[in-house]
Amino acid sequence: MSNTLKEIANQLSHKQEHFVNSLTEDSPILDNMRFEASTHGLWNAYEEVAKIDGAGFVDINQPLPEMEVDSNLKKIDLSILGGEIFLPEDKGSVVGVGEYFSKKVPVLLKHAGQTAEKKIIYDNFIPYAVSNGKAISAGAGENCYSMVAVRYIEGEVTGLYSKHNIGRYGILDSTPINGGALYKNANGVLGYGLRLKGYIGMQLANPDAVSCIVNINQDNIPTPEQIDNMLVDAKATPYSTFIYCHPKVLSMLNQYKGNILQTSSLDFDVNRSFMAWNGIRFITSYNFNNGTEESVRVA
Numbered sequence: 001m002s003n004t005l006k007e008i009a010n011q012l013s014h015k016q017e018h019f020v021n022s023l024t025e026d027s028p029i030l031d032n033m034r035f036e037a038s039t040h041g042l043w044n045a046y047e048e049v050a051k052i053d054g055a056g057f058v059d060i061n062q063p064l065p066e067m068e069v070d071s072n073l074k075k076i077d078l079s080i081l082g083g084e085i086f087l088p089e090d091k092g093s094v095v096g097v098g099e100y101f102s103k104k105v106p107v108l109l110k111h112a113g114q115t116a117e118k119k120i121i122y123d124n125f126i127p128y129a130v131s132n133g134k135a136i137s138a139g140a141g142e143n144c145y146s147m148v149a150v151r152y153i154e155g156e157v158t159g160l161y162s163k164h165n166i167g168r169y170g171i172l173d174s175t176p177i178n179g180g181a182l183y184k185n186a187n188g189v190l191g192y193g194l195r196l197k198g199y200i201g202m203q204l205a206n207p208d209a210v211s212c213i214v215n216i217n218q219d220n221i222p223t224p225e226q227i228d229n230m231l232v233d234a235k236a237t238p239y240s241t242f243i244y245c246h247p248k249v250l251s252m253l254n255q256y257k258g259n260i261l262q263t264s265s266l267d268f269d270v271n272r273s274f275m276a277w278n279g280i281r282f283i284t285s286y287n288f289n290n291g292t293e294e295s296v297r298v299a
Contacts, residue, residue, distance in 0.1 A: 005035060008161070022106035023172070027113035029120065029244050029285050034152045035159040035200075042199055043077045044160050074205070078160055081116050082172060082197035083108065089182060089190040097180075101194050105174070108196060112172065116200060117287040120159075121244070124202040125150060125210055126296075132207035134233040135298040140220040144293040147216065147245035149234040149280070151209040162199035172198035208235050214296040221252045224260055231280055238279040246288035250275060 003011070009020040024031035038044040085108060087100050125148045129135045152158060177183065177193030184190055204210060211233035213222045222230075234241060253261055262276050275282045 003035060004031065004033065006031070008035060019106070019109060019172075022109040023113040025110050025113065027110075027117040027285065027287060028283050029287070030113050030117045032242060032283055033120075033159045034154075035161050036154070036203075037163040038078055038160045038199075038201070041162050041164045043075055044201065044203060045075050076160070076201055076203055078162055078199040078201035079119075080197060081112055081200055082195065083112070084177065084193055084195045086185050086189075087192045087194075089192070092192055097192050105194075105196070109172065112196070112198075114287055117285060120202050121148070121285075121288060124204060125244070126212055126214070128204045128207075129210045129212040129233075130214075130296060130298060132210075133299045134207065134211035135296065136211075136213045136222075136226050136230055136233075137296070137298045138213055138216040138220040138222045138226065140215040140217040141295050143217050143291045144214065144295055145216040145246050145249045145288065145291055146212055146214045146293060146296075147222070147230070147243060147249050148210070148212040149230050149236055149241060149243050151206075151234045151236055151241040153206055153209055153240070156203070156205040157209045158203050160201040160203055172196045208233070210234060214293070214298065216249060216252070217291065218252060221255075224256060227253075227277055231277070236280050238276075238281070241280050243277060243280055243282045244288075245282065245284055246290060247284040247286065248290065249288075250282055250284050253277075 005020050005024060085101070085104055087097060092100060126135075126146060129148065150157065173196070175195045175197075177195055180192065182190050182192065185193070211230045213226055213230050216222060231241070231243075260278055262279075
């Protein structure tokens with residue numbers, strides 16, 4: 001299976017682990033996700049399988065059937081994740097330019113991770129499941145939550161990053177603005193600046209790997225059958241599939257504790273995972289909206 005951001009950082013430099021920890025500190029889904037390098041820097045080319053004629057059984061001394069895989073070549077662009085930070089000259093002379101940016105970068109990385117994770121949830125996972133008919137409604141009409149099942153598949157369902165943009169902060173590269181020299185910002189104030197920028201994306205190329213339950217609230221909790229159906233829609237396996245949701249959604253499911261909703265020491269093999277539904281592990285994140293999602297119409 002593809003690597004997590006921490007594994008990628010360790011392959012590049014052990015010094016980068018600290019910055020990746022900041023990036024994923026409040027973003028457990030991003031921390032858990034698998035990533036692959038994009039094929040062409042700012043975009044990724046991939047094949048989406050359209051048809052498979054595979055192996056078959058034949059009688060002795062009979063010719064073997066022809067095998068064929070038809071696929072469509074597709075392309076996905078990466079998105080920019082980053083921002084700029086400005087330090088006024090007078091403040092810099094007191095606190096120190098290098099020390100100031102060293103303290104601020106971890107905070108900025110943490111916020112960047114939260115921003116990226118929310119975008120992946122609401123711009124990628126949920127719309128993809130809904131558009132492929134893999135969404136189930138729990139029945140709420142307002143003040144909703146959702147939960148998502150994702151089965152990671154190398155080359156198909158994976159996060160993407162640009163290996164050409166790797167810097168000292170992992171997938172986010174840092175560059176002093178104006179070469180680290182004084183410059184005037186948009187308000188005409190002299191100071192120093194730092195730019196953080198990275199290119200990441202989400203490749204979803206298998207409609208049988210992402211599913212969700214939407215329109216959840218305290219009065220409309222998913223039934224065991226609905227959760228089972230969500231996992232069937234994603235063809236879930238304990239090795240490669242995770243259920244993502246807000247912590248309150250997991251609390252709602254406490255009524256199912258027992259043989260279905262399990263807590264096990266083995267679950268701690270995956271970072272931030274502490275419960276499982278018939279072996280499929282939950283990972284909760286506060287980057288899901290806290291009961292403010294709009295009702296979603298499903299097929």
